[in-house]
Amino acid sequence: MVRSVSRFTTEDADLLLSPRQRRDLLDCFGLFGIRFAVRLIRAGATDAPALARELTAHSGLEDLRRTLHLQFGQRSTELKAHSALRSLKATLVRTPSSASRSLGSAADRLLADTHVFRELRVLSGLRTSGLQLRDTAVVLLERVLGGEGMSPHTRRGPARPCSRADAQRRATRLTCSLTMLIALSGPGSRSGRRRRERRVTSSANV
Secondary structure: OOOOHHHHOOOOOOOOOOHHHHHHHHHHHHHHHHHHHHHHHHHOOOOHHHHHHHHHHHHOHHHHHHHHHHHOHHHHHHHHHHHHHHHHHHHHHHOOOHHHHHHHHHHHHHHOOOHHHHHHHHHHHOOOOOOOOOHHHHHHHHHHOOOOOOOHHHHHOOOOOOOHHHHHHHHHHHHHHHHHHHHHOOOOOHHHHHHHHHHHHHHHOO
């Protein structure tokens, strides 16, 4: 019955659900979702709460919520402030005066700080930009860029025993990698971006 949409919604099927109810299920879950739900039921999710838990767990929704919270929720103050400054700037432009020009200049200086947005752009590009980085390097860079949380302690990660010289070398390599990754998010020629990508790859995969 779940091999195709037409078979699932056929009028003459001897099922408990009416064709309209089956079409509603298709609208909600799609054919793949219905097939997957059947598999879960056969595996033991025999009541509605259990099936809902299993579908949610396999949907990736919790991972999405966690990512949104870590990458946007914890930056909400900066993002809201940027939006408020843009609104203020638009209002000042509509009401020109010496005072508004002074306030506008101050707003421009604050709006010039785009660190939060560049950090988010680099985070989103770590796994999609085509950089040939090791998984361990990507995980490390995501953490330092705030992908696991914004606090300095979270960005730094768990302390591991090492010599001062080794810690300094690791910090230097990581700083170079982050600097070049941020540079990759900016404008530039294709050849320049390729050179920067090679430098990021060689410095992060250590």
